[in-house]
Amino acid sequence: MYATFSHKVIICAIAGFLAASLLQWGKVFVTGADDALNAGYKNTSPAQLGTR
Numbered sequence: 001m002y003a004t005f006s007h008k009v010i011i012c013a014i015a016g017f018l019a020a021s022l023l024q025w026g027k028v029f030v031t032g033a034d035d036a037l038n039a040g041y042k043n044t045s046p047a048q049l050g051t052r
Contacts, residue, residue: 003011
C-alpha cells in the first residue's frame with residue numbers, strides 16, 4: 001500500500017505531536033528533578049525576599 005498525500009500529512013502530524021510531547025515531558029522532568037535536588041539550597045536572603 002502506497003501512502004497518499006493525506007496519509008503523509010496524518011503521519012507527520014502524529015510524529016510532530018509525539019515529538020512535542022517528548023520535549024514537554026523532558027522540560028517537566030528536568031524542572032522537577034532540578035527542584036528536587038536544589039530545594040534545600042534556595043537563597044532566602046533578606047534582599048531577595050521583596051522580589052517574590
